[in-house]
Amino acid sequence: MDTGQTITLTRSTLGRAYRAQLARDAVPAAQLAAEAVASDLLAVGYHRRLLPVPVFLSAAERTALATDLATIHRLLTSLPERLFGADAGALARGVGMNPVQQETVRRGSAGPRLVRLARSDLYREREGFKLLELNITSALGGFENAEINRAMLRHPSLARFVERHGLEYVDTLETIVSALRAECAEHLGADRPTVALADWPESYRTYEPRLRVLAALLDGMGIDAVPCHVGHLSERNGRLEVHGRPVDAVFRFFLVEEIVAPRDAELLEPVLRAVEAGTVGMFSRLDAELYGNKGALALLSDERNRDLFDAAERACIDRFLPWTRHVRPTVCEPDGSVCDLESFAKARQHDLILKPTLLHGGCGIVAGWTVPPGEWLARVAEAVDGPYVLQRRIRPLAETFPGDEVGTERTMYLNWGVFVGDPQVTGSDGYGGCIVRASADPQVGVISMSSGAQVGCVFNEPRPSAAAASPDLGSPAERESQP
Template sequence: MTVLLEADPSPVTGHPWFGRYRLAPAAGAATLRDLLRHEIRDTGYWYQTHLPAAPIALPAASYAELFRVSRALLDLVRRTALESAATTEGRLTAYRMPPSEQQLFLADQFTEERYADCVARPDIVIGPDGPRFLEFNVSGALGGPVEFHCRMEVWRRLYTDARGRLPFDYQHPFAVRAEMFRQLCAESGLPPRVAMVGSARDQGGFTRYFDLQVDHFNSHGLLARFFEPEDLHEAWDCPPRLRYGLGLRDFTIPDWAELGIDTAPVQTALDNGCLLVGTQTSTFLSSKLTMGLLSEGRPWMSAAERALVDRYLPWTRVLSHRWTTRGERKVDLVEFTLAHRESLVLKESIGMSGRQVLIGRESDRADWTAAVTAAAETGTSVVQEFVAPRTCRLAMVADGVDEPYDTEVAPVFGPLLFGGRPAGLFARFFGDGREGIVSVAGAGCSDDCVVSI
């Protein structure tokens, strides 16, 4: 079987960053559909009509670049968020956080800050000038690890040769995360036990999403258990030798609020010595306002850090009635935003799955003007330069199609970082040629593992 094919990039939307080669499909359409859907079954994942027929393959240099820059920028994001105020209370005020986010903080502020960035995943597109980081997702509940695991189970089965070798390299998020927890347990003087805190109600009523993760922990030197919030008292209200002093916070406050799930048991567990990562301070790191502050520049940044930000972050500003810089000139920010609708994107500071994003070129002038005017008054949104994504060629399968076919996709890359270590590369994209906000949840897009060749 021929494993590698010529990338054959689009002369209009392609980019050399994606490399010269891609992986050929290793099975027929029916087999691929059956395997991919079987592995991700009962995890609460959305049904996808278009599925990848092979992993996305990148040259080693491009693959490494995403992780190298992600780690450097995450450090700057952390510093930017923490220096916004000296205390949690000050940051809540500075970021104008809604009441829903003003909970689940640890009493020990050092510990709260120390473990805020344990789990992170930026969203990156490849623009005309290479990678551009659109935002940072910093949360124990970010998407990618389980999806990557399920997809990679299929790719390993199909691409492993008779000698047990794969034609590509990758990191597995479960393995890297288990090592992170082993190190955290050692650092904290705790036994190797991990509490997985979430709710099956957030996963379509199924526990398999959590079972996959718990099983991996348990088979790799850690004792793990999944806790619904109603059972979380069993993690701390027990003899010391049975306590779970460390865990993963695999839920978001907005998701639980929509489902009517009470977060009080989590706060009680935190108050009784359970450390759940990433801590609530991650909300400041995830805020789009942090991207705006970082893009505008901080007084403590070195020339090299400034150059890194200028190269990899699209121009982003916290929207309010003020003057700022755009290139070499000073502009009235609100007037500039109103006048340059087709080259800008408006984003609320807190949001998931693209729900609080307005793309200027996809909006009419009246809607754009109303949204910008309202956002300028609250000061809790950013305006960001629109990055026209470049594409790569990928084999796909779709419902009702007998054979894999090639198409151009514009992936949003999500390098997973656990404890600052590369932990696998996840990608989302539209497999049917559509453009717009890429989000698996409800947007009908597809996803895939990304590997290095």
């Protein structure tokens, strides 16, 4: 029936509509994620800590996120040209890398262009999404997120809802593999190329099971993947090998932050020589972490660099990035006034978070609102002129989820891990899927698995051009359940 009105579904109204459907169907929350919780594959990475329902993303939000993330990625990767006379080594120094890391990045930056691949850490506040970090590397957690979507869809309640509203999801692993094949194209011509999933020796001890999950998934995509660490890689007859097998490409899970001393660089030497000789592909290039470094975000946010960006770029930075600065003896406040760091940090303790520029997974982060004043000021003082940034605290909006009992609700706070791919490779708008981490603690410093978060998947409306061909918005009763 034509009502003469245009009904636009959004993420929040979709969520309310789905909770209303669950209440009508009297479905206990524990049943909704039973298939995902039972999955041994998902248990490796997420320890069966899964949200009972997915999160929904509107077409407009998907488009805006893809656009803003692409803009920020482009600005970050242009920093050497805009700020350092095209000297990537100067950027490496500027974001806090030591001389060993600078040289490693220089040597590992050869080859074709860096294909766009990243995962954001976003909080959503009242004004919209804010970007806390943009992880630009091949070592991205959440690669198996589509397995959560597929497992959740085995429950008929969600399957009906997704079909009725024409929702979809993006398989992030397909986005990652597309980037791998594009960045290492000259090395992956074989029908089933051999790819080393290479971690660092220390982290491999705990991450090996996750790499074996990835290897199994890649096997179904036509790639022979071998989990290993860099110490397992060696040269023979001019080729890089792993466990005696010639390697076509190295899928890099080790990070520049792990290459600290000369002995670390020596361990990596066979890989770097093979990359420089052009006998093996490297995914992703080692300079990727220059641009995903938290210090690089501070360079975008710094008011002293505003003239380097045009009006549209500045608007994106102002809208999307929270205030972020390197830790220096003086600081420029958001209103442009300059004051000493100690006074600034003391006055704004509960609105600031201190982050190391290189570490990942929440390591080394100090949220001002979670520690006593004396400890906070001491930690800030220790960070002065070091590889640290201060960032404005983002208070994520509460999101409502079904409670354990039918008809009840609970409040959660989300970290949105939106992936961004390369439209030239994927043929899409660059949106590469999403995974969320959720905490019930409104004061949590970092919403992460290490802080006890649960993990959930995301379904989104199609892009507007596709949505026009999918007008089914459900029955009148369902439409009336949405505000």
